[in-house]
Amino acid sequence: MTAPLLFARYRPKTLEPRDSLGAKWLRLLEQLDLAPAVAGRRTCIKMHLGGGTGFTTIHPFFTRKLVAKVKAAGAREVFVADSPDAVRAAVERGYTPEVIGCPLVAVTGPKDNEFRRLPIQPPLRTLVAVEVGRPVLAAEALIDFAHVKGHGACGFGGASKNVSMGCVTQNTRRDLHALEGGIQWTAALCDTCRKCIENCPTGAMKFTDAGNLEIFFHHCKLCQHCSLVCPRGALQVEGGGYRAFQEGLARTTAQVLAHFPPPHRVFINVLLNISVYCDCWGMTTPSLVPDIGILAGTDIVAIEQATLDLVKNEDLITATLPPGMAPDGEGHLFQRLFGKDPHAVIEFMEALKLGGQRYELVEVE
Numbered sequence: 001m002t003a004p005l006l007f008a009r010y011r012p013k014t015l016e017p018r019d020s021l022g023a024k025w026l027r028l029l030e031q032l033d034l035a036p037a038v039a040g041r042r043t044c045i046k047m048h049l050g051g052g053t054g055f056t057t058i059h060p061f062f063t064r065k066l067v068a069k070v071k072a073a074g075a076r077e078v079f080v081a082d083s084p085d086a087v088r089a090a091v092e093r094g095y096t097p098e099v100i101g102c103p104l105v106a107v108t109g110p111k112d113n114e115f116r117r118l119p120i121q122p123p124l125r126t127l128v129a130v131e132v133g134r135p136v137l138a139a140e141a142l143i144d145f146a147h148v149k150g151h152g153a154c155g156f157g158g159a160s161k162n163v164s165m166g167c168v169t170q171n172t173r174r175d176l177h178a179l180e181g182g183i184q185w186t187a188a189l190c191d192t193c194r195k196c197i198e199n200c201p202t203g204a205m206k207f208t209d210a211g212n213l214e215i216f217f218h219h220c221k222l223c224q225h226c227s228l229v230c231p232r233g234a235l236q237v238e239g240g241g242y243r244a245f246q247e248g249l250a251r252t253t254a255q256v257l258a259h260f261p262p263p264h265r266v267f268i269n270v271l272l273n274i275s276v277y278c279d280c281w282g283m284t285t286p287s288l289v290p291d292i293g294i295l296a297g298t299d300i301v302a303i304e305q306a307t308l309d310l311v312k313n314e315d316l317i318t319a320t321l322p323p324g325m326a327p328d329g330e331g332h333l334f335q336r337l338f339g340k341d342p343h344a345v346i347e348f349m350e351a352l353k354l355g356g357q358r359y360e361l362v363e364v365e
Helices: 021-032 060-072 084-088 159-164 170-177 195-199 225-229 241-257 300-310 333-338 344-351
Strands: 003-009 042-046 077-082 104-106 115-124 127-133 141-147 149-151 155-157 183-185 205-207 213-215 235-237 265-271 293-297 359-363
Touching: 003 021, 003 300, 021 060, 021 293, 042 060, 060 077, 060 141, 077 084, 084 104, 115 241, 127 170, 127 241, 141 159, 149 333, 155 159, 155 333, 159 241, 159 300, 159 344, 170 241, 183 213, 195 205, 195 225, 225 235, 241 344, 265 300, 293 300, 300 344, 300 359
Parallel strands: 003 359, 042 077, 042 141, 077 104, 141 265
Antiparallel strands: 003 293, 115 127, 149 155, 183 235, 205 213, 265 293
């Protein structure tokens, strides 16, 4: 089955206002026909509101227009949701109830303690359950409004990551990241020569004050440089740890979406300000590629596949890469930058029957 996806291209054909992305966004919302999904229902719009000194989250203009369309489509209630810390600091990026037109709600409550613990069956390594926010589960329709960006732990963040890491407690986010694994350090063999740290191309390793080796897997490319250079064999690279993380994201996404029947799910991926780091870093870095536009549809697998297809190797703006980072090897641009195949989460979601990879772009003129 081929999923239709609405696509509002950022690059205009003319300099007339009607060809701008803002105007196309309004036409996209009209064509999306939100009424079947939200009419008479309490609707959650899940976003990432950013933090720290970051400023390239989804612009409040797009959020305000989406909220207005959801209300016009007959939603009984509408709210925008994100993590407690992000909601508390949302005003710094221009998100207020007055600006966006609806309340801002912490997905797991202000103290990160309002959740339902849902089992992962069968367990995925150490992941046996996830804590999903009660405010989200109390909604009757879900609009997954995601800002697409690169990600050192899983290759990229889009619709799936916005739900799986964004609708759960901090404890569950920690449990998901624990799946990354991939490198085993044997303290008894280590003489702290620091050759691994000095030769790590991404600066992902350090020794703690207690003398333990700490690996920041967001940066780790599983390139094996550390294990190859270690003179005492204290580091063993298992490889593929990111795939377990991506499977964890897919399994958590499935748990959240199980509470929203397919007719009451909408997915919107915003391909603007596609930075090398996730919004959760609380900072903004230059765009990796020129701004692309906005995708919308009802199939999460298709929209993630289309997102990756639109981010092309040849469009990389090399001058914006952080020092020490350069594309390497073959595959998708995100894979060449982070050493992790971004398609894995799509494959896991398709295996869970959350959708299909085939799509057709319907361009909004």
